[in-house]
């Protein structure tokens with residue numbers, strides 16, 4: 001698996017430091033508010049578990065599963081809701097947690113869909129932000145790293161469902177996806 005990686009962008013230590021920084025920032029903003037954290041499956045699971053353990057306040061967790069990739073390295077553009085949250089979010093402070101913000105379509109979809117349910121507030125935390133990928137307007141309130149416009153895998157990010165379990169974020173060798 002490691003042989004398929006061209007270079008490591010963020011090591012386990014880099015990611016840990018980013019989780020600690022974001023956790024401290026979010027703790028400052030939300031202490032005493034009991035916000036709900038909604039992770040966007042599946043890519044977010046590694047980041048979500050590490051981030052949540054850096055938060056020093058009462059909070060609950062839910063997940064939403066949306067899919068925009070149907071294999072390959074480019075978003076299909078069409079968002080499908082695979083699994084909705086179980087929690088009633090009306091009147092709640094909500095933080096959506098994402099692995100990566102790329103075209104912005106997933107986030108725009110979630111902000112619309114969750115925003116309709118009248119949360120008290122709705123903010124977004126993403127580990128990775130790829131600003132060059134943006135095709136629709138979308139902005140995260142908390143960002144771990146700004147990343148170059150390359151296809152990334154590891155720490156939750158997949159190529160055809162593989163590589164999620166790499167402990168770091170890396171650039172996949174183009175030959176792996178047939179370029």
Ligand code: XMP
Nearest residue numbers: 043075101102103104105106151152157158
């Ligand atoms: P959009 O384009 O909707 O993307 O902002 C959000 C979702 O697309 C996936 N994504 C990636 N997955 N490597 C991946 O493995 C990437 O470089 C990449 N860029 C986007 C990701 O699931 C994210 O939630």
Ligand code: MG
Nearest residue numbers: 041042043099
């Ligand atoms: Mg995702």
